[in-house]
Amino acid sequence: MKIRVGIVGATGYTAFELFKILLRHPHVSITRATSRADAGQPLEMVHPSLRGVLPLSLSEFSAADFSGAVDLAFCCLPHAASSVVVKELLNAGIKTIDLSADYRLNDLASFSENYQADHADPERLGKVPYGIPELFRDEIAASDLVANPGCFPTTAIIPLVPLIESNLLDPIPIIVDSKTGVSGGGRTPKLAFHYPECNESVTAYAVGTHRHRPEMEQIVERVTQQPIKVNFVPHLLPMDRGILSTIYVQPKTRIKAADLLEAIRARYVNETFIRVTNQLPATKDVSGTNFCDITTRDLNGQVVVLCAIDNLLKGASGAAVQNMNVMYGWPETTALI
Amino acid sequence: MKIRVGIVGATGYTAFELFKILLRHPHVSITRATSRADAGQPLEMVHPSLRGVLPLSLSEFSAADFSGAVDLAFCCLPHAASSVVVKELLNAGIKTIDLSADYRLNDLASFSENYQADHADPERLGKVPYGIPELFRDEIAASDLVANPGCFPTTAIIPLVPLIESNLLDPIPIIVDSKTGVSGGGRTPKLAFHYPECNESVTAYAVGTHRHRPEMEQIVERVTQQPIKVNFVPHLLPMDRGILSTIYVQPKTRIKAADLLEAIRARYVNETFIRVTNQLPATKDVSGTNFCDITTRDLNGQVVVLCAIDNLLKGASGAAVQNMNVMYGWPETTALI
């Protein structure tokens, strides 16, 4: 038996990764792919890599159309636009995994402050499970809507939760210095992502103002019930994909890098997609995979935690499929290894 | 004594290279830099690399303004827009080097056919020296206007002229298979030049229709008085700058690669910027320079000619400054080595 899947906002990079994964999924058949701008075009016009593989035409989204044709929708729209559609999908009885930021934060106030936009579905804020199954598996399994996590937050939340839970850190601000490939910026042409601008260059951006900082703080607090402060600086690197986060923490006296790593290892000992290792992770080692590689190092009294993911997979579409697998009770690695 | 230079269309990559070269030029002072969209902004807002080096503000172009402030203008506007301004510059008595394609072709018919645009100054077509000093030095020295060459044509015309002049080739179509970096596509964001689209990829484009093909043919014919046919296929490569053209020619019986190379060497023996070599040229060897590196290889009866330049220098702004040096009688390498 197969479920019918629809992808809303099918022209970007996260949608493209979803298509590739879902084509390998034994329990899924892709029945809808929507785009406002390219409705009517064959999917392969916007994703030539899918030539001959997925003979689907792009259509304009409507809840009525999805109603009889889709069991689960992945929503890949921009923030604010997403909640409008998600609300309609849920009303039509369609399970939904939302890859936007619309349902990740605790409340309307923090959404409004960080995204400077209206929210179409504010009453659900704070009640939607956050889509890291390693932390929220039961809630995800029981829900019709999942807020798929942000790429940077994934690299911070996964290693930080066990450290906060285990009470191993001094309560000073945690520094998250992240390095990302350009696909994280989406597929819309902009000068900052124009090849000769970002190639052969590295720069920080959105320093102190990036919207993923409150997401990191709120989700760690949601799990651990302890407040944390994160100082977050993202950097844009000349590569397609991958995130490496270099996280600086202050352990309590006599706590070492090895102790922190052991706490992380113990927390995730049964988690296939979290690989705790003694090697320094490179983003290439997780590229094209749903893995999250983590290690730690002593640093003159402080400890640095290094965490690498593929921003489009464990940081977006891989996690989304993992969440779908949880929602349907399929083996969590289905189509992901 | 210094001349006063103005740059029209100062926000793109060729303008940026001009600024860098001209700042080193002992006989030049930059007095104007224009931009319609960014008029009023300091130049360093659009070229942060010039921070503190060139404290100039962008202004809107007007011939009246240039009239008392500029002796020579480099015009870096798009085709069709350029001739409008060039005509005004010349009328105001300002020497001009036009980096657009507007004055390169022989006549209005071929301009219209290839550029699908009106031309503001059609009567000058065919009378403006083409800015390869190694081929048109005397005309350039005597002219108030120079048509700066296209990047791809430079790599084809320089090696082909001596081969045609020497009557060494069979008259069959010459294949020019060119590989270019992305800066050749300009600084305006487009999906084709969006980092995650063109990084880690190579593709041909404008196959059989690229506007630089007639430019190659007409200029070689202008020098040699012999008709040639070129089949031209450009390719977009994931790098900032550089062009390598791989040119396939059919030599007459018993003519070898070494003979062709010798003809090229003899023709340019006194030319500093043309380096005839036995090594296979890499674009990196000419990157950041005004050199043009050429070699030849036998290939089963055919000969392949390899020619490498920096598309933004010998293929654009380096050649433009070389032309200025010729126009003013300064040593041709001034500010270029």
Place this chain on the structure above:
Amino acid sequence: MKIRVGIVGATGYTAFELFKILLRHPHVSITRATSRADAGQPLEMVHPSLRGVLPLSLSEFSAADFSGAVDLAFCCLPHAASSVVVKELLNAGIKTIDLSADYRLNDLASFSENYQADHADPERLGKVPYGIPELFRDEIAASDLVANPGCFPTTAIIPLVPLIESNLLDPIPIIVDSKTGVSGGGRTPKLAFHYPECNESVTAYAVGTHRHRPEMEQIVERVTQQPIKVNFVPHLLPMDRGILSTIYVQPKTRIKAADLLEAIRARYVNETFIRVTNQLPATKDVSGTNFCDITTRDLNGQVVVLCAIDNLLKGASGAAVQNMNVMYGWPETTALI
């Protein structure tokens, strides 16, 4: 039921791709991975991406060891070293897919001339099926040894066979101008592949002397029974993977690009992995896939054929698994889509 697979020479890029594909293959279990230099090390030391996924240790190759533990071997050794091992594998009754060049050419003379090396198994030369299933499916299905094709030859042979078979071309030399990513050069550090040398640069190499030229000629002749001459110039591009070949052919009078494309389409109409298209193929569109994308364009009387593959997949390990699928009668796309 699963077969047991061993990989000889497991530390390079083609072996790495094999591991990734085979881990998804429902009928395969990987039982051996060999390396002389790293024997005893866990596989994840040389391929960190396989951390936790394939808990195998590298061993030194011996036919005795493979004898009871391996049903089919992929041999990823360098040329000349490979035939030594292949002979032992076959003697031990182990089916073998050889990714080296040792069994591709027609005879010892051409092997010796092109590879300047001894051959351990000369009597098999000319009798081993060449591993393009789209052309040699029956021989592959019936054989215990397959000569997996070279990456560049794959891009030339697939489009050229139907053109020669259909008698659509004039018998003049065919030009194959190929552009490859750096992984094609293997994993051994060399100055030519040192990041700051090949990044931001393009160069031709092995012009007129590359060993893949005779392979192209011999295999096309083997299928079509017609002699052809190829002039082959490979270029090294700053990207990890992908090959685009730009092939210049001279069609007979009145034959057009569309006719050539139709001949190619007709020949491969039932072949999943060959995608004949009207779009210009980019290597990114086939990256990470086993597809081969082909189109044609008219060019002033000539025709250019463009063919793109992933050099490590359809050009190496993807083709190897496809060959295994054929040898065992499994659906040819198993683990490849």
Place this chain on the structure above:
Amino acid sequence: MKIRVGIVGATGYTAFELFKILLRHPHVSITRATSRADAGQPLEMVHPSLRGVLPLSLSEFSAADFSGAVDLAFCCLPHAASSVVVKELLNAGIKTIDLSADYRLNDLASFSENYQADHADPERLGKVPYGIPELFRDEIAASDLVANPGCFPTTAIIPLVPLIESNLLDPIPIIVDSKTGVSGGGRTPKLAFHYPECNESVTAYAVGTHRHRPEMEQIVERVTQQPIKVNFVPHLLPMDRGILSTIYVQPKTRIKAADLLEAIRARYVNETFIRVTNQLPATKDVSGTNFCDITTRDLNGQVVVLCAIDNLLKGASGAAVQNMNVMYGWPETTALI
């Protein structure tokens, strides 16, 4: 009048940059370029970009040979090897700028601990001026030997000195998270710098053990007479050149990012090569230049200082020429702007 310059260890990237800069220098003539491995070869064999520009042959180094032919030597040898040669150069009365680490640290103990090597000239340790003219101009002007600074330390020392001097920071460890291009690793092929390994990837390396950490600490202390602690994590990025250091400091109460920036600006107000800016610096903005771009940002009570240089110029050869200019009393920007 020109001085005669020799370059010892002429085959690497820093030597190549020296050649390019010195060719533009009006007071310098390059008379020697040495290499043990390539002695006898023309320089253009190892640096094809210098074809026809610098007709010099590589020679083996000897102090006797340099004695009559060289006034000033740039020594580009690896650490430990360098001091052997530097000692000979000084004994022969030749001014020397040493680009290795041999004369940067305070004493033999810290050299031995960090470099695990013998030192040929230990008595000079601690007495050689450190080659940041913005901090040690008078000592450099008066010395026959300069210890050219490390690339990473340059990005930390320049912004940190004014902050420590002004007593604006709390005395907790300063975090320096640096991102560097691959040329910083030198020109010797290694797996870590093999194109398909480091392309499309980012990784941290030498975490907590990099030799540039003590250099940062000792030099800041030498200038400010205050002890500091640095936690340093370098990262390798897929680009040729450039370093961006993201420096996390804890300002005293009520001190803001703007105050820190003002202190930096005031300290370097007369320094051409230090550009204090309100924009976030990208390495591309300093690529190919001797500039050091600095800004600061508030971060939830902490402050982040961002500093960008070209690792081969302000981080190596540009600084070296700047030091030469100081030693000879020429304008400091000669050949550098």
